[in-house]
Amino acid sequence: MLKTSLQTLKSLPITTKQQTRRFTKNSVVMEAQNDKVYVQYNHTDSCKFSRWTARESFEFMHARPWQEVVDFYSKSVNGQLSLLELFGTQAHDVHCDDKIEEVSNETGLLEGVSNVDKSGRWARVTFKIVLSYHGGSFDGWQKQPGLNTVQGLVEKSLGRFVDEKKAQQLKENCKPLEGCASVAGRTDKGVSALQQVCSFYTWRKDVKPREIEDAINDVAPGKVRVESISEVSRAFHPNFSAKWRRYLYIFPLNDGENREVIEGEGDIENFSSHENCEKQRNECGELASEENVENSIISDEDELKGAKKPRSFSVCRVNQLLQQLEGKLLSYKMFARDTKASRNVGPPTECFLYHARATETRLPSCDHEKGIRVMCVELIANRFLRKMVRVLVATSVREAAAGAQEDALLKLMDATCRRATAPPAPPDGLCLVDVGYTEFDPRNCLIP
Numbered sequence: 001m002l003k004t005s006l007q008t009l010k011s012l013p014i015t016t017k018q019q020t021r022r023f024t025k026n027s028v029v030m031e032a033q034n035d036k037v038y039v040q041y042n043h044t045d046s047c048k049f050s051r052w053t054a055r056e057s058f059e060f061m062h063a064r065p066w067q068e069v070v071d072f073y074s075k076s077v078n079g080q081l082s083l084l085e086l087f088g089t090q091a092h093d094v095h096c097d098d099k100i101e102e103v104s105n106e107t108g109l110l111e112g113v114s115n116v117d118k119s120g121r122w123a124r125v126t127f128k129i130v131l132s133y134h135g136g137s138f139d140g141w142q143k144q145p146g147l148n149t150v151q152g153l154v155e156k157s158l159g160r161f162v163d164e165k166k167a168q169q170l171k172e173n174c175k176p177l178e179g180c181a182s183v184a185g186r187t188d189k190g191v192s193a194l195q196q197v198c199s200f201y202t203w204r205k206d207v208k209p210r211e212i213e214d215a216i217n218d219v220a221p222g223k224v225r226v227e228s229i230s231e232v233s234r235a236f237h238p239n240f241s242a243k244w245r246r247y248l249y250i251f252p253l254n255d256g257e258n259r260e261v262i263e264g265e266g267d268i269e270n271f272s273s274h275e276n277c278e279k280q281r282n283e284c285g286e287l288a289s290e291e292n293v294e295n296s297i298i299s300d301e302d303e304l305k306g307a308k309k310p311r312s313f314s315v316c317r318v319n320q321l322l323q324q325l326e327g328k329l330l331s332y333k334m335f336a337r338d339t340k341a342s343r344n345v346g347p348p349t350e351c352f353l354y355h356a357r358a359t360e361t362r363l364p365s366c367d368h369e370k371g372i373r374v375m376c377v378e379l380i381a382n383r384f385l386r387k388m389v390r391v392l393v394a395t396s397v398r399e400a401a402a403g404a405q406e407d408a409l410l411k412l413m414d415a416t417c418r419r420a421t422a423p424p425a426p427p428d429g430l431c432l433v434d435v436g437y438t439e440f441d442p443r444n445c446l447i448p
Contacts, residue, residue: 041419047402073192085364130227135192163203184238190427195434317400322356336385355380357447390424
């Protein structure tokens, strides 16, 4: 009995010590988590104390009815709704494939090559495929192991049209029988598309466009749909041949945000005047110092944390901020995310925005009920960087709420750190509307 008690007593300090060590270790981790400092960019303009921090901006962008927007895009992909119903008669019919001119067989790389007798590398047949897909159903466009992606689905359905030589090569390399699809622009997880353009080539002569269309439509009904498919020149490339790309971002508005509607008017209009924008900006104009200090990194523990900040914004001001970007070739490296360091300087970060506008409207509904109020942002450019549209939208909303100057986005181009811009807006609101292969026509816009 005594021997047993001694053994018990000897074991108690060991157990207690182990428990103490484990508790101490967890305490250190908790302290490290509690003491975590979220650094912010030190803006030096007059609205410095009214500007949201990264966390505040993230919370503001996500706390809204995104499911309504997701459902709208889903119905648009299935043909139940259209962008014309969203914007009404003020918008031109841009959602029409005949706007995209096919590449002629007599141009580009095929110049001087006979259309009747093609051999060797000219013998392959190239198809242009225009797709619409619901972003919420996929993990983005780009094929990745173990993920449900649009490219993976499309290439799997194209496997039956691969020529015999290619099929044999795939078999020898123990790879699945799949086609190869090039795309105009890779979309992230959750981002929808109404007229995404991709291409597929084969050396088989018996492949018909309708067969490819049926193969893709059958693989994921209601999630992916072929808008059109046609045979094009071998010189055609969906990415390199493109002249411009159009993105639409639908941002749901909560009650009380930008609510200035004239009584008796059925249509929602943006009645936030320039005077209202000036008033909003002047509310924080006296808070900043006149000294010209260098941009640096500060923490949330400064005055920024305790400052009283606005919780609403003007769609009018967002529109004014975005219009300052039109017609300019600018480096958007501060508005990009997840890009390599080698692409952060020089021409690879330069984009030319043809059109950048924002307006307020209501989401259409199939059951004829009054849809929710939304802000729509239309951006058309020759190219876009990774997450550039989502960062632009989030930063525009943040700057509009803070009452910043109209050239606020232009000034952010010269920032020294990407913390100067807001975190990306949710992908649920973003949609690739279409891709253009002729010169941009200013009349071909959703938002005038």
